[in-house]
Amino acid sequence: MFEIQVNDKTIKAKKGETILDACKRTDIYIPTICYMEGLEPTGACRVCVVELEGQDGLVTACATPVEEGMEIQTHSQRAVRARKTNIELILADHPDDCLYCVRNGDCELQVLAEDLGVRQRRYFGDKNEYDLDDSSPAIKRDPSKCILCGKCVRVCEEVQTVSAIDFVNRGSETIVDTAYEEGLNLSNCVYCGQCVRVCPTGALREQSHIKEVKEAINNPDKMVVVQNAPSISVTIGEEFGLRKGKDVVGIMNGVLRRLGFDRVFPTSFSADLTIMEEAAELVERIENDGDLPLITSCSPGWIKFMEEYYPDFIDNVSTCRSPQQMMGAVIKSYFAEEEGIDPENIYSVAIMPCTAKKFEAERPEHTRGGNPDIDAVLTTREFARMIELAGLDLSDAEPEGHDTPFGERSSAGKIFGASGGVMEAAVRTAYNFITGEDLEDMDLESVRGLNGVKEAKIQITEDLEIGVAVASGLKNARKILDQVKEGRDDIHFIEVMTCPGGCINGGGQPRGMDMEAVKSRMKALYNIDKTDKVRRSYENNAIKRIYDEFLGEPLSEKSHELLHTTYKKREDVLL
Amino acid sequence: MDSIDSILEKYPNAGRDSLIPILQEVQEEENYLSKDNVKRIGKYLGLPTSKIYGVATFYNQFRFEALGNYHIQICRGTACHVKGSEQVLEEFKRELDIEPGETSRNGDFSLEIVSCIGACGLAPVITVNGEVHSKVQPGDVKDIIKNYREEVKENA
């Protein structure tokens, strides 16, 4: 460590840090737009410029390494003037419709304009106007609001290795677009929504389905049921000022009923269902020399990615539908029968930390007889919005339980929200399917945490040791799959989640790249698991009941009809 | 094996740093970069098409539309500007109803701005299919186009 001067104060800094790193550590505020934690700085926005003694021009705090004895002024007149002018310049090419914009009140540009005291329009001229890209079921693009910070491009390229979008053209004509400027739906975009998370303005957002859901709720002929993903209850509190990682599942259920949903189900139930089917599938493949490794299929971004880039692995991917879709299927069959309701009159909503689930719900394979199993998907953000629009708050309800027949879940189904959770849950049940016994030592620490690739070897029986791998973030999926392609054969089961860290960091979650929040949500899930009474999917009574009464057994014909699906190669897309 | 294959063959084990030379050669061969060819190049180099499109649209040189039968280049270097090439360009845009970088609907004419042809003494300079026209005034544009339109008719 050595010393530098910032704003006439001495602070400590270490070699290899940037000015921005050192200032963040010591709580000195420097605004940024294009800065992305964990990725190399690009120095594109010029908003974090500071004055450095000895330099003619201003320097970017994000990209300038500290050196001993540096003298820095973060808020000198020159630096502030430059920052303010750069924001004014963005605004000069930005639509003036803040009051009508989806990010009103939640926009990084608004915050900066206010912080820097922008009070007049100094610069005039044409504004670039572009058409909306409304083509995809999951993500909406509004290039007129894009400030070209590049974060979406980088997340798509560097974190997800998909590169559906890139900068196109040059200078003032630059836009962020797909190859040949076609709609997202014609591109290789997997709809993971990580771009939406990092976008500072309203240029990228999810396709909103709030209106449709509200219409259904207000329709007296429809029974509106809602399922909520495991991640939701440990995340939604953040949108209402509660501490990160607080589990508000009971209150959330109450609020959902207040919003008008007729039935509230936990997706963790169908996560248990997925485990039953998938563990059976794994055992069947191991015992009958089937296609190994088995790869999970609950992450729709990953599925589209596989169909585009790794179609050779189609036979390895589990035929199980995702928990969302399994729930959708059993609602409009088992539940509908039990309640004596025509499935046409059930409007099935899913609240997910995910944008790709909107795409998944619309896949033709998930529609039976013209009736989609899931009618609408709402992201965590949309859910928060609905609560606000209804004038409600998380303090407005007493904790309530879930509805039958899907109201029970094991905590194995709950940890689905974290990367590694599906794997742990599956191992618990697979162990039982193979040995007939209960796995006592259930905590598989080696597959927990935020590392992109995690591996473990698990001794099932004396003769059988299975190798498992967990990848989150599509870049890491490539790593494992490429190894298998090259001939690696000691892996039996791979869990792939599209989003780094798992669904708790999904494209539908609150915006930003707050890894502290992600860690808190993850901890919350494992804490729930630790103290739960029912920790293995097959011990869930509701699961036992649905098999007894309806499905028969895992991989039965009925299961195949409702709970399994097929995939298709997508190599003809512009990759 | 077609012309694109023979170009790609010249770059075995090519990395991304071969992208621009390959694009340059393909464009020289085909006159523009078609979606199909860009896809093939992407497959060959293991590069996403969005990246290739992003690179190609950055540089002036690359076209995504085939050239017209008569490709008109208007020099907008300093000397030509001082001698009035801006007006000449406006005339061409008006007469042909296309912007630089575009090709007319019937495929007869395409327009391009170039930075400096190097014949500054003869400013304003334009070339049509490489043939240099010097000291071009806005008033000449209608006739120049008329002559080439007649050639098109004759060749038809």
Place this chain on the structure above:
Amino acid sequence: MPNTSTNIRSELVQSLNKNPGDWSQDLQDELKNYQHKELEKPIIYIGTGTCGLGAGAGDTLKEVKDYLERNDIDAEVKEVGCIGFCVEEPLVDIQLPGRTRVGFSEITEDKVEGLLDSVFNGQIPAEHLVGQFKDQDLEPYEDIDYIEDHPFFRNQTRRVLENCGRVEPTSLEEYIAQDGFQGLAKILRTTTPEELCDLIKDSGLRGRGGAGFPTGLKWKFALDNAAEQKYFICNADEGDPGAFMDRAVIEGDPYRLLEGMILGSYAIGASKAIVYIRAEYPLAITRLNHAISVLKEEGLLGDNILNSGFNLEIKIKKGAGAFVCGEETAMINSIQGKRGMPSPRPPYPAEKGLFNKPTNINNVETLANVPGIARNGPEWFKSIGTEDSKGTKVFAVSGDVKNTGLLEVEMGVRLKEIVYNIGGGIADDNEFKAAQIGGPSGGCVPKQHLDIEIDYETLQEVGAVMGSGGLVIMDENTCMVDVAKFFMDFIQRESCGKCIPCREGTRRMLDTLKAITRSRSQEDKSKHESLKRFKSVVYLKRLANVIQDSAHCGLGQTGPNPVLSTLRWFRDEYEKHIYERTCPAGVCKNLITYNVDEDKCVGCTLCAQKCPSDAIKGKQQVPHYIVDEECVRCGQCVEVCRFDAINVK
């Protein structure tokens, strides 16, 4: 070429390892041949650089060859590069055995026969005569001026350009005959890379691309960063509009550049070098490709150059049309197959450049200076120039001056001398108004500073920059606001778009300039238009300063210079545009209004027919009327009117 020639070429190369004094007599005789001293038959030199070709030298060349065949004359025809006297192209030199070489100007195809008839009949015609080249070993012509005394050449100090227009650029022999590669041979024999860096530092050579950074120091940075692979890049992107110095050097004397590159690569320890050259220079690319393959054949490129143990391969990368790729990190990204957008510095290329390896980038002219320093030593180089700016500078002079072309002067020469002595003064005997130096990154020098010395620091004091060498001379008929607008437009079109100050800032600066050169009828009719216009002008300087302060790279940081510079020296012209809505120089077309003088107009409808936007209304034999909103100010109506009935204000 006959086999014997290649053998001699190889011999010449082998002899580089020996002192010239130790060369065999045979070899020394061959040398004289390549120095054009002992001719067996006449040589006709034709300047076929790009500007020569643009003036018709291609046809001249063909006609010359035809003439020789027709008349059964045994003479050699050599294509040479650009000597710099572009305004007089096509240039043809004729050298008869034993006599000096004589230069002729403006020899288009139709002049060939007359010229050659005269010369081969013993007559040096006075028409189109430029002069004879001095040579102590050859018999001069009486009563013919020496080219060296010609006003265009007299005040030049030609070191970088010494071979351009004189030698055949494809001939390695001719380059060696002019002491080429002597420097390289000496350095490889006697000097370590570190010592070479010090030598160049000592000479005071500064980057000629515009930044003026001490070259030796720059090389030292790269040398000091150890790595198994380093890269040396020559920046031949030459994007400044109006600059063609580098083109001329590559077309006219490519081996010089390559020698400089080999020396530079040796100095930093690079075994791979790249010439990044703009695609718009096809002839230069051809010459360079040829020179590189010749050097490879002769072992001056490849493994173990001149038995020194030093290996180097040089590749050519063509630019794809982006001015910003002249910026070092943008160029590196372009070579790596990406969009040519700059990267943050630090890390500097010397530490992490191409493929993250230590890289050094130098401009063509900088490198073309290196062989001379290697051969003659640093004292020779710094014996001319000013205190801080040593050596010479090549300028490409264009615009309203009589002698447009390329010239090379000592640093410290006064601008006045370039414009009036070498340049021949303002064309059409108009008045000098300003000299734009440094292209879109530069500034203008007004009349009151014509005395200024050409020196890196001195030029900055008046708000100009040395730049790469583009020098545009402007007379009283130039509108400085229009000039600022032209350069701003260029910057906007070439901006890469990565950073906000350049992409959006220069755009708004350009919008302001457009707003003040737009006529009332073209303005937005809202009442706030004039307020907006005033506001943007008021904030023009503030915007310019923020762009200079915070832009990502040199293109953005220097982009506002032309505006600031013209504002500084020609403020009154701006004010006339803003407040009086007129253009004193009569250039801003949109501030000119065209009116029909009803008294003079007879209604012949000629103008209405010619009008491209149908802005002229009126029936036959009734005075016409121009609709101001439709008028595009092309001026064709004025040209066709036979009654002088159209007024221009």
